[in-house]
Amino acid sequence: MLGIDSVSAYRRPFHLYPLFQIPLMFLGLFLVLAALFWLLGLGRPPVAVAIALDLSNSTYGDRFNAPGSVLESEIQAVNAYLDRNTPELLRQPNQVKVLGFAGVVRPLTEEFANNSEEVKEDLENALRRPGLEKSVIPGSTDLSRAINAGTDALSSREECRELLLVTDGQGDVSPTAIADATLNRVKLNSIVIGADAPALALAAVGTGGKYVSGNVNDLEQLFSNRFFGRFNSNLKWLIFWLACAWVALMWTLVLPFDRIILQGWRQMPMDMAGKIALGNAYFWTGLTPIIVWRIYKMLDLALPFLSQC
Incomplete structure (x- = not known):
């Protein structure tokens, strides 16, 4: 054997x-x-992004979109996001629409578009529009109205739906606004400049989005790196x-x-x-x-x- x-x-x-x-x-x-x-970045999702910018007078003081103001930093941050939203970096650039809000909401770009230069041009033209600052009722900040407008804009899109809201103010967010966003599969992402905004933090958690409280000097980095990377991740x-x-x-x-x-x-x-x-x-x-x-x-x-x- x-x-x-x-x-x-x-x-x-x-x-x-x-x-x-x-x-x-x-x-x-x-x-x-x-x-x-x-x-190759395969598996990245098709994304539609509605960006809601706070146009209340607390973001610029005496002069609308004044140099060095929070509002100017918001615009620069949007442009930094758009600079990365190109066919060179993404096989399918994000569809982007920009809204401005305070007491009411006004579109700053008319339609969703994935051509960053066109979005930049439309945004620049809208900011030069006479009477824009008064038309949004700049003395107040209605977060629920901004969320509802972003949800309505995204609800007809076939892509993954992301709402990115930036504000320096605080306020209540109605449960109805969160419920509508959830029902329409819209993720609410918020950047709050300065103090924390618990209502927006809860809204982000409730819709699967991201909440960040930061400094005005961090806006460009947050827009172009953190949120752009999050929306377009194939992780x-x-x-x-x-x-x-x-x-x-x-x-x-x-x-x-x-x-x-x-x-x-x-x-x-x-x-x-x-x-x-x-x-x-x-x-x-x-x-x-x-x-x-x-x-x-x-x-x-x-x-x-x-x-x-």
């Missing part, structure tokens, strides 16, 4: 077995897909393909783990080593989806294949 050493001598190298080769092929495939999605796909690669890696390592570590180094019997190696692969196959689900929930990401947003 042959001993264990004799049996081992006649076994084929582990890299010749399908149990090693097939997972290795899937591992390579998933890593290539992760690299392509990362390098959910990167996490998905890397998780698939991790599971494939665990199955690829079954035979090396069995032969080299357990039987070779730890001198375990063949049957016990095989069970442990397979058990490790099954363990990670079951645990990885749970970990990924928790990451998606923590980062507020939709599941791949089920939602484009």
Whole structure:
């Protein structure tokens, strides 16, 4: 009867077995897909963004859109966002519409457009429009009205719907405005300059958006990096393909783990080593989806294949 050493001598190298080769092929495939999605930006969602700017007189003082005012910083931040919203960076540039609000809401660009230069030109022309500052009733800040106007504008869009509101004021947000935004799948994102605005923070949480309280000097960075990156992220796909690669890696390592570590180094019997190696692969196959689900929930990401947003 042959001993264990004799049996081992006649076994084929582990890299010749399908149990090693097939997972290795899937591992390579998933890593290539992760690299392509990362390098080419594949999987980024189509996005429509309504930007609501606070035009109340607290944002500019005695002169509308005065140099150095909060309002001027708001406009510069919008332009910084539009500078990144180009075909060079995005396969599908965002559809953007700009609104101005105080006591009432006025459109600063008429339609959604993905041509950044056209949006900039329309915005500049609107800001030069005579009587604009008075037409928005600059002495008050109606956040609910601004949210409703943004929701109405986005409700007919087929893309992922993002409302980005920037204000230096505080006020109440009606539950109806939040409910309408949620019903129309509009995410409310807010930038509050100065003090916190708890009502907007709750509205952001309720609609799946993001709330930031910051300094006026941070507006350009928040618009062009944080929110632009958030709206156009394909992170959910990167996490998905890397998780698939991790599971494939665990199955690829079954035979090396069995032969080299357990039987070779730890001198375990063949049957016990095989069970442990397979058990490790099954363990990670079951645990990885749970970990990924928790990451998606923590980062507020939709599941791949089920939602484009």
